[in-house]
Amino acid sequence: MSKLTTCWRYVLVLSIVFTFSGCQSTDTKLTRLSGWSSNPVEEKLVAGVLADFHREKPAVNFKYEPIPGNYTEKIQLMLGTHTAPDVFYLRGETAPSYMRFNVLEPLNQYAADTTFRIDDFYPALLKSFQKGDTLYGVPKDFNPYVLFYNKAMFGEAGLTHPPQNWKELEAFSRRMTKDTNGDGKPDQYGLVLEPTIEMIMAFVYQNGGDFQKEDGTLGILDKNFLDALEYYVRLYRTGAATIPSDLSAKWNGECFGTKKCAMVISSGWLIPELRTNYNDVDWGVAELPVGRQKATIVFTNAYAMPKESIHKKDGWQIIDYLTSQDGLKSVVKQGLALPPRRSVAQNLGLYNDPVKRVFLQSAEFARTFQTTLPERWYEEASVALQMIYFDNKTPREAMEALNRQIESGILQ
Amino acid sequence: MATVEIRNLVKQYPGAAKAAIPNANLTIDDQSFVVLVGPSGCGKSTLLRMIAGLEEISGGELLIDGQRMNDLSPKDRDIAMVFQNYALYPHMSVYENMAFGLKLRKFSKAEIDNRVRAAADILDMKELLDRKPKAMSGGQRQRVAIGRAIVREPKVFLFDEPLSNLDAKLRVQMRVEIKRLHQRLKATMVYVTHDQVEAMTMGDKIVVLKAGVIQQADSPMNLYNNPANLFVAGFIGSPSMNFGRGTLVAQDKTLRFVNSALDFQIPASLADTLVGQVGKEIIFGFRPESIYDICFPSGKTLTEPQRITIDVTEPIGSETFLYFSLQDQVCCMRTLSDSQYQPNQTIDVGFDTERLYFFDPQTEQRIG
Amino acid sequence: MPQPSTRQRDMITIAWLFLGFPLLLIGLFVFFPIGYSLFISFFDWNLVTNQRTFIGLANYTRLFSDSLFWKSTGNTILYTIGVVPIQTFLALFLAFVMNQKIRGRSFFRAAFYIPAITSSVVTSTLFIALFSKQGLINQLFGLENDWLTNPNTAMLTIMANNIWTTSGYFMVSFLAGLQSIPNSLYEAARIDGASTWQQFWKITVPMVRPVTYFVLVLGLIGCFQVFDQIFIMSAGGPVNSTTTLSYYVYVNGFKYFKLGYAAAAAIVLAVLIFSANQVQNRYFKPEVD
Structure with a gap:
């Protein structure tokens, strides 16, 4: 074989390698947490809270991978290709579909832990992520009309x-x-x-x-x-x-x-x-x-775990911390969201703020709007x-x- | 009647330093065949296109049949033009190409048919009427272009180097055909070419142009025998006239032309006209056929013999050209084909005294 | 046949190496997805659960019984019929004008071409503003219509957007075609007595026929696949008046999670485009000179 052909064979091999190196591989040893990132301020806060969590529970090996851009589309694809994160943000609007398709892990057994105090959550928020009696997501914040x-x-x-x-x-x-x-x-x-x-x-x-x-x-x-x-x-x-x-x-x-x-x-x-x-x-x-x-x-978002996750115990630890008072207080203090727990709102004095009080009181009589119809009903x-x-x-x-x-x- | 008159015509391109055509005056008689000839860029096409209306006239007047045409668009001037690259409409058949102009002018179908078939007859193209241009040879396409002009029955026919794209043999053939056409149609034709042989063979009147200026407008023979200036003398005739610089010297009661290679007496017929140039530099011109080897009888009155050395002989069949140098200028001499000249041979030659030409070096005008 | 020499064999190998990589890419990203789409159109496949069940032609029968599918097909055809002729003619006309020696010619050429290379998101946003109730169009013509929320005019707005952007692109193609027409043809026509308008119709149009064919084919294929502007400007509405087949495919696949069904609709769209192109070839293809 001439030198020329050998040279071109190397080129071909290199270019193939180069192309396929663009494919990602998922590291399955870490617990992966994902969500959308709306602005740098919020991202920094979330990173801070996660750092606190890491100090408290150093045994949990996790990685925070926020998704920029089209969050819903990406999560859907990740669920479909079995590469979904172990904990991810779940939108109230898409929750019915995911619950219907049975891709989420039921959380009743984890939430039954008395230290979790599930009844501390505003009921309307929990309802958004319940199918029958099964809970599929833990609310992280809310916004009522x-x-x-x-x-x-x-x-x-x-x-x-x-x-x-x-x-x-x-x-x-x-x-x-x-x-x-x-x-x-x-x-x-x-x-x-x-x-x-x-x-x-x-x-x-x-x-x-x-x-x-x-x-x-x-x-x-x-x-x-x-x-x-x-x-x-x-x-x-x-x-x-x-x-x-x-x-x-x-x-x-x-x-x-x-x-x-x-x-x-x-x-x-x-x-x-x-x-x-x-x-x-x-x-x-x-x-x-x-x-x-x-x-x-009321519009609300939650933390959820995919059914096929292999880090559910660790995933729950993360969810537990993020929805505890410690996990909520920095985001709430910044005024970026309202806490899903009544006690947190009370403890942080939110009811004293005239504007926030209106929101919190609305949560008591708020309802979520969902149907069990196939997705096309919305269009x-x-x-x-x-x-x-x-x-x-x-x-x-x-x-x-x-x-x-x-x-x-x-x-x- | 279709006379064309050009009075003080000017063509100035905007932003150009000099006018392309500073001032042109020309009369084209009815039914005449006038050729505009000159080297590339001399303005002959520009002049033609101004007559056609494809170029704007910057100054002066253009009259056809006494009517001012300056502001009329091409279609209103009653002219027809044959282009160098034929400009046939490729998507139309020959018939449609010829009928196009008539259709636009709303001629009746019958009339169109008459004219097209008549033109096809004249040009011997009857079988080609349904063909498309791309299925024809260059010569056939040129005939269609001419046919398109004929059907219009215009006052003036304009030809813009129509034969330049044809091979030599076809060119000669078409030349004859166009001349025949002119005789048959008896129309006014203005013809542009850069080939002076074509000009000489076709024109009733030839207009020589250089750098936008008309050098001379005359019949072919007059241009040949009586060029008005250096340019015309060197342009017309092939092989061209030979030139040499020298001085006019007075000796006894005669005038002589002297330079490092030549020395001969000016004949009496010219002496009077040239007397004012004594002592000055002058340019001498002679045609290749006006120089004779004194060994052979020429039947002409020759000047004193001059000695020349032949550089190259060029037998072209019907005659032989001899090339020799005079003062580092290569000159050409025509001689019979069976003459046995050799390179480096020295011969004595004399010039026909009736065919001597003298030019003023500064003005380039002919003075003798 | 004699055995190719070593040198020839090398050349052939090198040729294959050169071809190999692009062929691989095209195969992977073009041919394979097309074939795979056909394959999954026979399945009921949920995007999120990733479960697949073979259902044969059920997707297609469901497709033909959905009135929205027929509406999308109708919208797509209407859109194409509206846009392709106007955009082709406008592109040719602009090219003709841009080919004349007028002042500021270079500026206009750029001005007409820039929309073609501007992102469709930008042009769509621009048109949303222009055609809003208090936008420039209403102000110029003294109207009060909210173009994008009126079922009768929403599609017209999107057509206008596409005509405006794509004409510039095809204008360049036509310009190239125009410049291959020798000037002497126009001069001969002038002498024959043609006005500028007649020159346009009797010389320019017939002589750019190959370019016109090219523009028509690309225009047709592009119009059948219009998506960006609909996604940004009207989301298929109002009342489904701007839902085209490609948007229908998108919504069914990624909003309703029915990948197999969406693939079936996509296959139908592909067959439609292919058929339309065959018709074009049969009746409009110019002979090769």
Whole structure:
């Protein structure tokens, strides 16, 4: 063989090696913890808490591997390819699917340990990660819908307190919807609503209705559901409220921050936005106005373990620490999240903060919004809402269409 | 009637230091065949394109049949042009290529058909009408290009070096055909070429251009026998005229041309015109056929014999060219093909006194 | 046949070595996934649990009974019919204009081409802003439409986005084609009496036919696969008016976790593209000069 060919054979081998070195290998000796990282501040805090954990329990060998970017997609793929981390963040929205597919480790036996004090958690949060009586995730934080209101605009309109019920919500909103520059179109709205199913469900729950009843059948054509939906839609159609796209805004927080709306239904994620980008707004929070009963929607995340993990004992140690007072206090103190444990909130004096108190009290009557339907139900529900808001269908027509879709079994 | 008149025509490209054509004056008579000839870049194509309307006229006037054409677009000037690379529409058949201009002018189908077939007849292309250009030879394509011009029945035909892309044999053949066409159609034709042989054989009138300036516009024989300046003298004729520098010297009552290689008396016919140049430098020109070996009778009055040494002989068949040097200039002499000259042979030659040309070295104009 | 010499054998080996690596890559990342997609379309495969059950053609029958599948196919075809002709003509027209000697020609050429090489995320975000209720388009024309939330106009907005970005890309192809048309053809046409418009139709268009074919084929294939803009601008809505087949595949595979079903839809899309291309070849392919 000539020298030339030998040389090229080396090149070929090297390039193949080079290509395949890009493949990752997972080290199975360590317990792997993963989550999303929203910002450097939060990452540093988490690293700090994990360092404390390591000091307390040096026997646990673990590795923290945060996932930047599309967290949900990556975790799904990792679960599918049997390379999932031993402990990972579980979103409340995707929990039903994972529970349905039986890929998560049931945690009842671990949580039964009395030192864990499972009843210290706000019940609504635990419910998000329960299927029947089995617990699949330990809540790490939460955010309920509350009502933010612009104190200055309220003052201008002569209103002294945030609306307490649906009637006041509509009346106050109309009062603060004004045409300030005389062009015939309102430039300021009392309320901004998002045409999303979650926000609507807060009202549905307050009216005693439900998307999917206890027995699994759909409740979307029941009077309680439709009345609430019709109230919600009427606010928009009669001009008492607006939606973000009408103001060319990307989300309702922007409408509130730019002072185009006096009230907005939002949650903890709005606060940093107001503090950084819209800090000239004089705002306050209140519990959602009450319908027939108090209710609101809570969004929560948990720590979960995949069923096929081989480090479950160690994984539980991590979860236990991260959800203990020691594990929670630094993140909570920074104001980045609300603790899932009532005792922690009390011990750290959070109930004394007027804003945080509203959130914590809301947790007591909050509900999670989940169904047991196959995943496509969410898209179909969104389409039904789009029919109402963008295709001029009535709420009843849209819900009837949605009902037909779900009943037709097309979701399977 | 289709006369073309060019009055004080100027072509100046924006941003150029000098005008491409500073000032051109020319009259092209009705039904004449006028050739614009000159080396590359002399402005002949530019002039033609200005007549066509493809180049903007910067100054002066262009008249066709007495009407001012400066601002008219090409299609309104009633001209037709044959391009060097034929410019046939590749996606159309020969018939469609020829019919294109007529269709655009909304001629009736019958009329179009008549004209196209008539032109095909004249050019002997009847079988080619359905072919596409890519399926034809260069010569056939050129005929289609000409046919496209014929059907338009324009006032003036313009040819932009149409034969330059053909091989030598075909070129000669097409030359004859174009001349025949001219006789048959009796149309005004303006023809551009860089080949002076082509110019000489085809034109009624030849316009020699150099650097945008018309050097001389005259009949072929006049240009040959009476060039107006050095450039025309050297350009027309192949092999070209031979030149040599020397001084005019007065001796007794005669004038002589003297340089390091030659020394002869100026004939009386020229003496009067040249008398003003005595003592000055002058350029002498003679054509290769105007120099004779004194050993053979020429039937012409020759100057005194001059001695030359032959460098190279070039027998081309019908005659032989002899190359010799005069003052480091290579000169050419025509002689009969059966003459037995050898390189390095010295011979005595004389110039035909009726075919001597003298030029002023500074102005390059002909003075004698 | 005589045995190849050592030198020839070396050359052949070297040739294979050169080819080997790209072939490996293409095989691994193009041919294998295509074949594998066909394979898994016969399975019910959950992305998260990684369980596979063979179900034969069940995915396909389910596909054909889902009204959303038919709507996506219809949307895809409508989108393609809307975008391909306009984008092809616009690209040719722009190239024709850009080929004339006008002032600032280089600037315009760059300006038309830059959208083509700008990230689709950037152009989509730009268009969301332009076509929002208080965006520039409404202001310019005195309208009040929220383009992206109106089921009747959402698709038009996405089509406009793609036409704007892709025309520039194909304009470059046409420019190259135009510049191979000798100028003397246009001069002959001028003398024959053609106006600029007639020159465009009777000379430019026929002579760039090979480029037009190329642009049509690429345009067709690209339009059938449109995804980025829909993902960013409208998420398939409102009321599924902008759900195309590729978006349907994505949603079923990665949101509903039904990989086998999504693969079936993808195979249907591939067959559709292939058929459309065959039709194009049969009726529109220019003869090779």
